[in-house]
Amino acid sequence: MQLFGSSGIRGVANEEVTPTLCLRIGLAVGTLVDGQAAVGRDTRATGEMLADATASGLASAGSDVDRLGVLPTPALQSYAEREGVPAVMITASHNPPQYNGIKLVGNDGIEFGVDQLERVEELLDDGTFEHARWDETGNARRVTSARREYVEEVVAAVDRERIAAADLTVALDPGHGAGSLTSPGLFRKLGCEVHTVNAQRDGSFPGRDPEPVPEHLADLGRLVRTTDADVGIAHDGDADRAIFFDEYGNYIEGDATLAVLAGATLDDGDSTVSAVTVSQRLVDVASEAGAELELTPVGSTRIISRVRELHDDGVSVPIAGEGNGGVLFPDHRLARDGAYTAARFLELLADRSASAVVEAVGGYxxxxxxxxxxxxxxxxxxxxxxxxxxxxxxxxxxxxxxxxxxxxxxxxxxxxxxxxxxxxxxxxxxxxxxxxxxxxxxxxxxxxxxxx
Structure with a gap:
C-alpha cells in the first residue's frame, strides 16, 4: 500500500491531506459500498472541512451519509457495527495539531483490512469512480446519539459493580481530543470520582501534544498526586489508546499495561498478536499462560488483519495490541478502544493498587x-x-x-x-x-x- 500506512492516511492538513483527497476517498468508498455510510472526526481544526469533503464524495457516489460529528474512533466503530454501515474517520490520532488523516472502517466496526485498502487505492489510481445520477445522489443526516450509545456500550461491557465497589479516584487527561466528550462521563458512570486536565475540546491542543508519551503528560502526573488519585489515564487525539499513571503519579509503560491485561485474559491454548516492537514482558506473560505470540509489522491494520486470519482458522485470540496504549479485545470488538481498555484496567484495581498490578511485569x-x-x-x-x-x-x-x-x-x-x-x-x-x-x-x- 502506497497511500494507507500502518494506521491509515496521515499528513499535514491542506498540504498532504486535502479536501480533494478526501473527496476522492469518499468517491472510492461510495463506489465500493452500497447505500449508506457514516463520517466522523476528532477535534482537529481542519476536521470539519475534511469531513465535509468526504461526505460530498460519498454522496456523489450515491451513498446516504450519517454525519456523526466529533467522537472517538472507537465510538464511530461502535456505530458502524451497530448500524451495519461502513464509516470514514477523519483523524490523525496522536500526530501534532497541523496533521490530519483518514481511517476506513467496515460495516462490522473493524478497520478495513489490507485487501480492502488496496482496492480503495486501485480506485484512486485509475479514477473509475461511480457517479450517481443527479436524482440518485446521497442525502446527509446528523446523528447526535453515537457518543452516548458508545458510553453505554462500554459501561455495560465491563464489571461496573466491581469497579464501583473499589471507590476509585481517576485523574484523566484526554488531551483536548475526542475523548474529552466521552471519557469523563464514562468513568463517572462506572462509579469513579473523576478529576480532569486538558479536558476541553480544542483542535489546537493548547495543553499538550496529542501523543500520550511521558514528556507530554507532566500535568497528569501532578493531577494524580494533588488529588490522591488511584490511577491516571491519558488518551491520544481520537481516544483509541489509553496510557496510565500509578497512584504515585509515575508513568506506567504501555508495554507493562498490555502485559498485565494479557496476563489477566490469556488461557492455555490461546494466541495473542503484537508488533515487532513487542516487549519481553508480553513474551514472558504469553509463555507463562501457555499462549502463542505472533509478531506483525507495526500498526493496527497489520495486527487486525492477522487476528482475523487466526479467527478464520478457529484460533482464540482474546487480546492483542501494541505497547503504545493501543490494545484490542477481539471478543468485545476487533478495534483499539482507549476507554474500554481503561475500564478493563480499572477492574484490576479492585483489590490491588496500580503500582502493585504492574510490579509483576517489572524489571525492564x-x-x-x-x-x-x-x-x-x-x-x-x-x-x-x-x-x-x-x-x-x-x-x-x-x-x-x-x-x-x-x-x-x-x-x-x-x-x-x-x-x-x-x-x-x-x-x-x-x-x-x-x-x-x-x-x-x-x-x-x-x-x-x-x-x-
Missing part, C-alpha cells in the same frame, strides 16, 4: 527516540545505515518491519515510521544503562550517516 527499562529526515535521500541514507548496523551486529535479526536485534539481555528495533518523516528507535533491557547504551549507539550511527 525502555528507551524510545526518533531521528528525523527532510528528503527521500535522507530517508534512504538512514535506512541504509540501519541495515549496515544490523549486518555487523551479533544480535539475532528479525526484519519483519525494520531491523529488530535480540541480544539475550536486551533488544533494539530501528524502523521507518508509517505516519511521520522519522526513523524510530526502540530499545529494552534489564537495566536503564543498557537500554540507553543501545539507543545511543544506533542513534549516533544514524546521525553520523546523515552528517555525511
Amino acid at each position: 527499562h525502555n528507551v524510545r527516540t526518533t531521528v528525523g529526515y527532510e528528503s527521500d535521500a535522507d530517508r534512504a541514507t538512514l535506512l541504509a545505515a540501519a541495515a549496515a548496523y544490523a549486518d555487523e551486529s551479533e544480535g539475532e535479526l528479525n526484519d519483519t518491519d525494520g531491523y529488530r536485534l535480540d541480544f539475550g539481555d536486551a533488544w533494539l528495533l530501528v524502523r521507518e515510521s508509517g505516519t511521520e518523516p522519522v526513523v524510530r528507535i526502540y530499545t529494552e533491557a534489564h537495566t536503564e544503562a543498557r537500554a540507553h547504551e543501545l539507543a545511543d549507539g544506533i542513534g549516533d550511527r544514524l546521525d553520523r550517516a546523515l552528517d555525511g
Whole structure:
C-alpha cells in the first residue's frame, strides 16, 4: 500500500491531506459500498472541512451519509457495527495539531483490512469512480446519539459493580481530543470520582501534544498526586489508546499495561498478536499462560488483519495490541478502544493498587527516540545505515518491519515510521544503562550517516 500506512492516511492538513483527497476517498468508498455510510472526526481544526469533503464524495457516489460529528474512533466503530454501515474517520490520532488523516472502517466496526485498502487505492489510481445520477445522489443526516450509545456500550461491557465497589479516584487527561466528550462521563458512570486536565475540546491542543508519551503528560502526573488519585489515564487525539499513571503519579509503560491485561485474559491454548516492537514482558506473560505470540509489522491494520486470519482458522485470540496504549479485545470488538481498555484496567484495581498490578511485569527499562529526515535521500541514507548496523551486529535479526536485534539481555528495533518523516528507535533491557547504551549507539550511527 502506497497511500494507507500502518494506521491509515496521515499528513499535514491542506498540504498532504486535502479536501480533494478526501473527496476522492469518499468517491472510492461510495463506489465500493452500497447505500449508506457514516463520517466522523476528532477535534482537529481542519476536521470539519475534511469531513465535509468526504461526505460530498460519498454522496456523489450515491451513498446516504450519517454525519456523526466529533467522537472517538472507537465510538464511530461502535456505530458502524451497530448500524451495519461502513464509516470514514477523519483523524490523525496522536500526530501534532497541523496533521490530519483518514481511517476506513467496515460495516462490522473493524478497520478495513489490507485487501480492502488496496482496492480503495486501485480506485484512486485509475479514477473509475461511480457517479450517481443527479436524482440518485446521497442525502446527509446528523446523528447526535453515537457518543452516548458508545458510553453505554462500554459501561455495560465491563464489571461496573466491581469497579464501583473499589471507590476509585481517576485523574484523566484526554488531551483536548475526542475523548474529552466521552471519557469523563464514562468513568463517572462506572462509579469513579473523576478529576480532569486538558479536558476541553480544542483542535489546537493548547495543553499538550496529542501523543500520550511521558514528556507530554507532566500535568497528569501532578493531577494524580494533588488529588490522591488511584490511577491516571491519558488518551491520544481520537481516544483509541489509553496510557496510565500509578497512584504515585509515575508513568506506567504501555508495554507493562498490555502485559498485565494479557496476563489477566490469556488461557492455555490461546494466541495473542503484537508488533515487532513487542516487549519481553508480553513474551514472558504469553509463555507463562501457555499462549502463542505472533509478531506483525507495526500498526493496527497489520495486527487486525492477522487476528482475523487466526479467527478464520478457529484460533482464540482474546487480546492483542501494541505497547503504545493501543490494545484490542477481539471478543468485545476487533478495534483499539482507549476507554474500554481503561475500564478493563480499572477492574484490576479492585483489590490491588496500580503500582502493585504492574510490579509483576517489572524489571525492564525502555528507551524510545526518533531521528528525523527532510528528503527521500535522507530517508534512504538512514535506512541504509540501519541495515549496515544490523549486518555487523551479533544480535539475532528479525526484519519483519525494520531491523529488530535480540541480544539475550536486551533488544533494539530501528524502523521507518508509517505516519511521520522519522526513523524510530526502540530499545529494552534489564537495566536503564543498557537500554540507553543501545539507543545511543544506533542513534549516533544514524546521525553520523546523515552528517555525511
